[in-house]
Amino acid sequence: MEIYRVHILALVSILIFSPVVHGWGIDGHLTICRIAQSRLSEAAATAVKKLLPASAEGDLGSKCSWADNVKFRYRWSSALHYIDTPDNLCTYQYTRDCKDGNGVKDRCVAGAINNYTSQLLTYGSAASQYNLTQALLFLSHFIGDIHQPLHVGFTSDRGGNTIDVKWYTTKMVLHHTWDSNIIETSEERSYDSSPDGLIDAIQKNITAEWADQVPMWEKCSRNLTTCPDMYVLYSKILSNHFPQLVSVLKS
Numbered sequence: 001m002e003i004y005r006v007h008i009l010a011l012v013s014i015l016i017f018s019p020v021v022h023g024w025g026i027d028g029h030l031t032i033c034r035i036a037q038s039r040l041s042e043a044a045a046t047a048v049k050k051l052l053p054a055s056a057e058g059d060l061g062s063k064c065s066w067a068d069n070v071k072f073r074y075r076w077s078s079a080l081h082y083i084d085t086p087d088n089l090c091t092y093q094y095t096r097d098c099k100d101g102n103g104v105k106d107r108c109v110a111g112a113i114n115n116y117t118s119q120l121l122t123y124g125s126a127a128s129q130y131n132l133t134q135a136l137l138f139l140s141h142f143i144g145d146i147h148q149p150l151h152v153g154f155t156s157d158r159g160g161n162t163i164d165v166k167w168y169t170t171k172m173v174l175h176h177t178w179d180s181n182i183i184e185t186s187e188e189r190s191y192d193s194s195p196d197g198l199i200d201a202i203q204k205n206i207t208a209e210w211a212d213q214v215p216m217w218e219k220c221s222r223n224l225t226t227c228p229d230m231y232v233l234y235s236k237i238l239s240n241h242f243p244q245l246v247s248v249l250k251s
């Protein structure tokens with residue numbers, strides 16, 4: 001599982017620091033997970049295949065939105081998709097910010113990543129008391145979410161859900177634009193309206209244009225556990241530019 005973990009972290013870092021803007025709706029999560037799965041070591045790939053439900057037919061990407069689908073059935077999980085930071089304060093601190101609406105500690109996307117990573121590290125031990133299929137589906141989804149700047153945002157605008165913008169001619173909330181519209185428009189314009197072409201293009205860039213940056217993205221994967229501080233940092237840097245972004249979308 002060690003190897004698996006290292007690779008999924010590296011992968012996600014690759015996606016996030018890449019200059020492309022990704023959405024994190026169904027296609028965004030699918031893209032992240034397809035690329036991650038293609039870069040797993042043999043041992044990790046075998047473990048992932050064993051953990052995936054049969055209906056996935058071996059494709060992690062097909063299950064990467066599962067966590068969004070069960071948000072209402074598993075109400076307790078809905079706070080695990082984001083981190084609220086104090087309004088107008090462009091910093092993040094785990095101990096201050098990682099809690100749910102009732103103030104229960106560790107209940108945020110960074111806490112959930114730690115939680116499901118440590119569950120997955122019990123893979124292969126007979127004593128594991130966790131449902132590791134769920135742990136895998138949660139972890140691969142949350143790693144995507146934590147890199148979406150609007151999943152680490154100010155408390156009162158609810159991650160851009162209260163900010164209205166116009167996406168071409170359609171009125172949208174900023175969160176949805178970022179999660180879905182940007183990526184879908186890019187697929188429509190350049191990739192035959194399907195994620196496949198986008199995935200290929202990103203894979204090519206990872207092995208060519210961006211190859212010399214990959215070691216830097218992977219560095220964090222040498223951390224003993226996970227690197228949520230680093231993921232959050234990049235989301236915060238981006239979201240600190242949102243006032244400008246919003247003014248562009250509103251004009």
Ligand SMILES: *[C@@H]1O[C@H](CO)[C@@H](O)[C@H](O)[C@H]1NC(C)=O
Binds near residue numbers: 134
């Ligand atoms: C950790 O995982 C368990 C099992 O899914 C869940 O009940 C718990 O709420 C999770 N806690 C966090 C902080 O993710």
Ligand SMILES: *[C@@H]1O[C@H](CO)[C@@H](O)[C@H](O)[C@H]1NC(C)=O
Binds near residue numbers: 053131132133134
């Ligand atoms: C583990 O979770 C998956 C996905 O929710 C579910 O289909 C499966 O039945 C669970 N396995 C056990 C042993 O509870």
Ligand SMILES: *[C@@H]1O[C@H](CO)[C@@H](O)[C@H](O)[C@H]1NC(C)=O
Binds near residue numbers: 020198209
């Ligand atoms: C690939 O890299 C080039 C050069 O940096 C960039 O213009 C292009 O948008 C990238 N493609 C994708 C899908 O990220």
Ligand SMILES: *[C@@H]1O[C@H](CO)[C@@H](O)[C@H](O)[C@H]1NC(C)=O
Binds near residue numbers: 229230
């Ligand atoms: C690396 O792991 C340590 C110990 O779990 C954690 O405190 C730290 O925040 C992690 N580093 C990053 C960059 O997230």
Ligand SMILES: [Zn+2]
Binds near residue numbers: 068081141145
């Ligand atoms: Zn989510």
